[in-house]
Amino acid sequence: MTTTDESAAASAGVPVAASAGVPVAASAGVPVAASAGVPAAVRIRALRRSYGDVTALDGVDLDFAAGTFTAVMGPSGSGKSTLLQCAAGLDRPTSGTVTVDGTDLGGLSERRLTLLRRERIGFVFQAFNLLPSLTAAQNVALPMRLAGRRPSRAAVRQALARVGLAERAGHRPAQLSGGQQQRVALARALITRPAVLFGDEPTGALDTTTSRDVLALLRELVDREGQTTVMVTHDPVAAAYADRVVFLVDGRLHGELAGASAEGVASYMAGLERGASGGASVGVKAAGSVVDGERAAC
Numbered sequence: 001m002t003t004t005d006e007s008a009a010a011s012a013g014v015p016v017a018a019s020a021g022v023p024v025a026a027s028a029g030v031p032v033a034a035s036a037g038v039p040a041a042v043r044i045r046a047l048r049r050s051y052g053d054v055t056a057l058d059g060v061d062l063d064f065a066a067g068t069f070t071a072v073m074g075p076s077g078s079g080k081s082t083l084l085q086c087a088a089g090l091d092r093p094t095s096g097t098v099t100v101d102g103t104d105l106g107g108l109s110e111r112r113l114t115l116l117r118r119e120r121i122g123f124v125f126q127a128f129n130l131l132p133s134l135t136a137a138q139n140v141a142l143p144m145r146l147a148g149r150r151p152s153r154a155a156v157r158q159a160l161a162r163v164g165l166a167e168r169a170g171h172r173p174a175q176l177s178g179g180q181q182q183r184v185a186l187a188r189a190l191i192t193r194p195a196v197l198f199g200d201e202p203t204g205a206l207d208t209t210t211s212r213d214v215l216a217l218l219r220e221l222v223d224r225e226g227q228t229t230v231m232v233t234h235d236p237v238a239a240a241y242a243d244r245v246v247f248l249v250d251g252r253l254h255g256e257l258a259g260a261s262a263e264g265v266a267s268y269m270a271g272l273e274r275g276a277s278g279g280a281s282v283g284v285k286a287a288g289s290v291v292d293g294e295r296a297a298c
């Protein structure tokens, strides 16, 4: 199987994670949404991931509440992609637990983990990873076909309709714009109705306007269908589409903002880049509010 095939297969069904463990003033370490009685689609506890001498994740506790949209930010090398890969079952933690939709990934054999990834987790990448020789419909159906299943035409059509591409089913990637190609990748990730959709810089290869269109679609999928979504991004404007932004620094959770504006996210990031004390604080509940600077000294 080629790398592209593997990516396509991996993107066919995904789980996610959520935030907890960040010192949040009003909820004492409980994620904002979870504290409001929303179950966690992804639960991460004491997550560590080392690569030789490099500690990419250093004890992360986080919940991603069902039906919410979370952005993960932080300086380069802070562990964002590693967090997503571990939460999506694409990488194995050195220690700690990841629970997706009630299943502890650490207890699964490789085969069962692969099955869970296909059925319960969706993943989209910066690169769209579509097979150029296949039509949009065939690309959407590919992961299920690789899993030995044949999705109905109606299911494929519906998946494309959910991302606004019902009329493009017969087009090949080269006949589609970048934004449309990412929408096909989204349809492919969502066809199994995953418990969690993960995106690693899903708009990183798109121009500003197209990027906003894709972000608006992600937001709509959360609002309309309750699609739990977790996205790594470097872009404060992108992060502002999320309900919640969590910040990693040196493999640790540094803080979070709820309902933040792009300016609020940019300000927090600027604080981190100045050396942590500037904008570091933890936001809770009220839209755009920043409450409690407890981790500011990290």
Ligand SMILES: Nc1ncnc2c1ncn2[C@@H]1O[C@H](COP(=O)(O)OP(=O)(O)OP(=O)(O)O)[C@@H](O)[C@H]1O
Residues within 6 Å of the ligand: 051, 054, 055, 056, 074, 075, 076, 077, 078, 079, 080, 081, 082, 083
């Ligand atoms: N497979 C690997 N082997 C060795 N080190 C790795 C591996 N994957 C990640 N790392 C290291 O772990 C740390 C975290 O990497 P990660 O890619 O998760 O960071 P990131 O926040 O996503 O960075 P960026 O924003 O630059 O993409 C880095 O120091 C990185 O070099």
